[in-house]
Amino acid sequence: MDKQAFVMALLDWYRAIQRDLPWRKNHDPYPIWVSEVMLQQTRVETVIPYFERFMTRYPTVAELAKAEEQDVLKYWEGLGYYSRVRRLHAAVREVEQKYGGEVPRTVEEMLQLPGVGSYTVGAVLSIAYDLPIPAVDGNVLRVFARLCTIEEDIGSARTKTMVENIVSTFIPTEGAGDFNQALMELGATVCVPRTPKCIQCPVVNFCQAHQDGRESELPHKQSKKAPRIEERIVLLVRDIKGSILIRQRPTTGLLAGLWELPHVLKRNMAPMQTESLQSMAVQQTEVLQAIEEITGFEATQMSFVSDYHHVFSHVVWNMSLFSVDEPVTWTAQSPYTWMEVDQQQKYTFGQVFNKIFTDLS
DNA sequence: CAACCGTGGAA
DNA sequence: TTTCCAAGGTT
Numbered sequence: 001m002d003k004q005a006f007v008m009a010l011l012d013w014y015r016a017i018q019r020d021l022p023w024r025k026n027h028d029p030y031p032i033w034v035s036e037v038m039l040q041q042t043r044v045e046t047v048i049p050y051f052e053r054f055m056t057r058y059p060t061v062a063e064l065a066k067a068e069e070q071d072v073l074k075y076w077e078g079l080g081y082y083s084r085v086r087r088l089h090a091a092v093r094e095v096e097q098k099y100g101g102e103v104p105r106t107v108e109e110m111l112q113l114p115g116v117g118s119y120t121v122g123a124v125l126s127i128a129y130d131l132p133i134p135a136v137d138g139n140v141l142r143v144f145a146r147l148c149t150i151e152e153d154i155g156s157a158r159t160k161t162m163v164e165n166i167v168s169t170f171i172p173t174e175g176a177g178d179f180n181q182a183l184m185e186l187g188a189t190v191c192v193p194r195t196p197k198c199i200q201c202p203v204v205n206f207c208q209a210h211q212d213g214r215e216s217e218l219p220h221k222q223s224k225k226a227p228r229i230e231e232r233i234v235l236l237v238r239d240i241k242g243s244i245l246i247r248q249r250p251t252t253g254l255l256a257g258l259w260e261l262p263h264v265l266k267r268n269m270a271p272m273q274t275e276s277l278q279s280m281a282v283q284q285t286e287v288l289q290a291i292e293e294i295t296g297f298e299a300t301q302m303s304f305v306s307d308y309h310h311v312f313s314h315v316v317w318n319m320s321l322f323s324v325d326e327p328v329t330w331t332a333q334s335p336y337t338w339m340e341v342d343q344q345q346k347y348t349f350g351q352v353f354n355k356i357f358t359d360l361s
Numbered sequence: 362c363a364a365c366c367g368t369g370g371a372a
Numbered sequence: 373t374t375t376c377c378a379a380g381g382t383t
Contacts, residue, residue, distance in 0.1 A: 036380095037380090039378075039379040039380095040378085040379070040381075041366090041367080041368090041377085041380060042368080042369095042378055043368095043369080043370075043378050044378080045370090046368080046369075046370090046378085047379090078367090078368075079367080080367025080368045080369090081366055081367055081368085082366085082367080083366065084366090084380085084381080087381080114381090114382090115380090115381065115382085116381085117380060117381045117382085118380090119379075119380060119381085120379095120380075135379080137379045138377090138379075138380080139378090156362080158362095180379095181379090188378085188379075193376080193377075194372075194376090223375090223376085224375090224376080224377090225363095225364090253366085254365085255366090255367080256366090310367095311367085311368085312367060313365075313367055314365060314366070314367095315365095350367075351369090
């Protein structure tokens with residue numbers, strides 16, 4: 001393949017059609033870095049309003065470095081994969097202290113930062129500093145799987161390393177940032193997963209899969225396994241002022257560091273789909289036990305509110321929300337606290353709980 | 362390597 | 373309704 005011609009065709013196409021995105025206003029590494037982290041596993045249209053708000057509140061490395069983690073999390077609320085922003089925050093603090101606030105210019109230094117992997121290193125260093133380093137994401141994997149008829153599973157780490165090596169042989173010494181972004185733009189708008197739009201492709205003449213008529217059968221990708229299902233009882237507990245009992249989740253795992261309504265796994269995993277009086281009685285007994293275990297308060301009046309269903313990346317929660325009808329008196333101890341009426345904006349919750357709060361108001 | 366880690370939109 | 377997924381990284 002004439003790699004020079006391939007690069008030129010791709011760059012010409014990209015420079016003609018590229019979108020006017022808010023992180024493409026200049027070549028500052030910090031906003032580019034923020035955008036790359038937000039864009040991980042997340043759609044461009046979803047990211048844009050989050051990016052605007054985040055950059056207004058934390059416009060520089062120094063501003064983000066001195067922020068409180070709980071405040072930063074609030075600006076990420078709803079984006080998901082919350083460890084991304086916790087690691088970004090930690091990494092930016094490291095840049096502020098160790099590198100005087102300037103994002104390092106070498107692969108070795110950037111890779112050391114938390115939450116920064118090979119893709120983010122290549123994206124930031126190539127787009128901000130125009131360094132010839134590959135930025136291989138899902139788009140680029142798909143594009144090259146078709147371009148070179150790569151038969152291996154594009155989900156494997158080995159394939160990703162292989163494609164990074166291939167891209168390195170294409171990447172121009174000038175315009176590396178545009179080249180990387182062009183590959184991603186091509187994957188996002190033309191060389192899409194299902195039914196690629198080869199008729200619109202600027203490099204279709206270089207594509208082995210299209211030449212073989214195999215563009216719709218590549219790339220190969222292992223299908224994701226089904227998520228496990230958990231049955232949970234969620235508690236709505238209020239005190240005399242109407243404050244709601246909430247608690248903070250651990251600093252690791254699902255929704256790390258975020259707040260939540262108290263909940264417990266259902267003990268009897270027996271079929272609950274029947275709304276028999278018996279199953280309701282069993283549930284109510286569990287609710288009363290859960291409340292007493294958490295607060296020591298012996299509630300007697302409670303009622304079923306509603307069922308909720310929420311899908312996470314690898315687990316599904318089937319929830320039954322119960323409300324204690326009487327005010328509960330308890331001095332909340334960490335990780336619990338009473339959230340006063342209209343103070344919800346002080347705490348960050350996963351959408352699983354914001355969905356419930358929306359129904360309550 | 363495989364599992365973990367969110368969310369909402371599209372086919 | 374089900375499936376897949378969208379500019380990944382960590383363990």
